[in-house]
Amino acid sequence: MKTIDAKSKELREVNGALRESLNGGPVEIKNAEDLHGLAAGLNRGEVVVRGSAGDYLGVLNSGGTIRVTKNAGKYVADNMTDGVIIIEGNADYGVGQYCYGGTVVVHGNAGDFTATMNKGATIIVNGDVGDEAGTYMLAGDLVVVGNAGENFANYLIRGDIYIGGEWKSLGHNTKLKSLTKKDIGKLEKYFEAHGLDADPTGFKKIVAASEKPFYH
Amino acid sequence: MGVVGAFCVSVNREICINAQMPGKCATCAEVCPHGVYALDVETGQMQIQNFNACVGCRICAEFCPANAIRINPAESEYISRYPWTFSAIEEVHHKAQTGEYLLRGFGTQGPTPNFDMITVVPSQIASEAPRDKYREECNMQVIIGEDTCEKPMILKLPFVWPAMSFGALSKEAKLALAIGAAMTGIATNTGEGGLLPEEMWLSRGYADEKRKQKKWEPGGSLVVQWSTGRWGVSAEYVNSGDAVEVKIGQGAKPGMGGHLLGAKVTEAVSEVRGIPVGSDALSPCRYYDVQTMDDMKHMVSFLRDVTEHKFPILFKLGPSRPYADVAACIEAGADAISIDGLVGGTGCSPDLVTQGVGIPTIACIPPAVQALKDYGVYRKVKLIALGGIRNGLDAFKAMAMGADAVGFGSAAEVALGCRVCYACHKGNCPYGITSQKEEFRARLDPVEGGERLANFIRATGEEVKILTMLSGHSSIADLSPEDLRAMDLNTAALTGLKLAGFERPLPMWEDGFVGVSGNGKK
Ligand SMILES: Cc1cc2nc3c(=O)[nH]c(=O)nc-3n(C[C@H](O)[C@H](O)[C@H](O)COP(=O)(O)O)c2cc1C
Ligand code: SF4
16 A cells, blocks of 8 residues: 655645545555645545545545545545545534535544535444534435434434434424334445444434424 | 616607507517616507616617617706705605615615725836737636545636526526636636536537537636525535535625525426525525524535545635634635625615625735635635626636635626616516516527627637736746736725825824734734
């Protein structure tokens, strides 16, 4: 595996080297915790970030597979349209915002505003999420295996939110629904695919009360 | 709305087709965006049912096949009854009855400080002699990102179409703007509602996707907007233009995100935006993915990275604290900054925000220029003035105050036929400019519209050229505030321009902007 040491390097240099190396199999990047926007806009290839990553990891990803062996900063997978991003530790504020597609898996906890304005991606958090997760989500799935904070799923418009634990408070325009067989099948598949030890039967599902909520 | 009750509608019943033959014609009722006219379905008679709702746009008069309609302003009542004018009363009644505030399209109504109280100073014997507009050259070109980008964006004339989204505008209007830009070598802008694929080749002057033969010379450029709702945005999207514009705000509704009412969210719009058909698209007022100034800088750096450092990164600001905001854009790494003033147009906004929020354009430019100078990037980082610019005279004044280029939003709509009826939010635009309905859109042909827009730009370019040359310059880059005088104290106080007759700036401006505001360097 080719390795890029990102220590004291500029984003342009690291991402440039990364893009050049993608055709030759997976690329490993180390010392990347101070780089923001690592692996931006990839459309293919496989990247392993050894250690932690900075903010905006995999922003505008459109087909790359990125794995981080420790934690990630803010805005992981921002505006992704395709591809897979896996964080083995925790992720900070705003995981998977503005995504049109692809999959994000956080094995630890994720911060506030996770999956805000998700427009079609699958976002799975094995631990807890912070406040305001799923705000103004328009499509896609948000799966939280642990607990959620305040104002969960606020102003949900479309898409499905699944949660295994509890939430502190639920946002506007939400309603609870029981899981169908299809939902359970889907969650089982997600858990199996990403090696998560969770049982979907106890999960709750949140959907939008209305597609056209009234705003003031 | 300030104009409710300000107009008298009269129909000459002797020539009105409906009055002669009830049921034969109901054109006025069909085209009026405000329901002034109503057809009695039983008798077929047309009546002026709601004459106070007239906003004076005269669309009905234009469409009336018998030329039977006259609209006259009733302004004297307006002055004598101020401040409790009819419209002020109606607005309170509307809220009392419905519990809702007013929404509307277009820019600020009524007088606000503007370019009209500024005059252009021509050359005579004591200053540089005038240039001959008919036989000498004048450099009108603007290059954005010349030193910072691999592919700088070139404007053949110092004009742009500012961001106007698909959704707010019809597809036909968007394509007309792209064609108009191609015909004149200026830039069009996707706005925040995603990209129509046709914009990519039409704006560059090609009639079809294959781009074999250029149809419109010289070909223009395309700016793709990056905004808070991120509608239709992907890595491919940011790479499909010649520049990326980071929207912070706009003049009509600074501090708020884009508004698109459900009436305009058709199948096609819902597809681009990824929202349900008929639902309101209310963009967030700020970036969910920016919390600090450092985040903003990182956003610029990843945008540069994803576009491989080819294209300029522009910023678009609403009119708030122009000195500090422009300074922040420079720090974030902008190649050009648009600043939109108070009267800037919109497809939909709360009336009170359009009317009462923001700094007038003429008061935004001097602090913006000062910030650019203080950072040593004046004329390198380009300044684009927006908001209330209607013609070459306004454009020249904005440029002499220090802008490198100007944009025409509302004026572009007017060039397409708009008569300023303020109903853009409703989706019933009779000219198919801001409507998504097939029947109205069919009235707007993108190529014809493109030609009208190109004509407007050419004529306006000539106007700017006249003024540039008669004031002794042969390049727009040489214009300066010395080419202008304020004609009243108010304008001199807001702008720091020399007062006509007094031949100096007002005493408080003698130390420049820093003396007035405490901001900036001497
Ligand atoms: C129909 C319409 C749609 C607009 N959509 C956007 C938009 O999507 N993003 C944006 O930054 N500004 C938008 N604007 C504001 C314009 O970009 C521009 O700032 C404004 O029109 C300039 O003022 P003027 O209309 O007086 O020329 C829109 C304006 C209009 C009239
Ligand atoms: S664009 Fe159409 S709806 Fe908007 S003000 Fe002009 S004529 Fe009226």
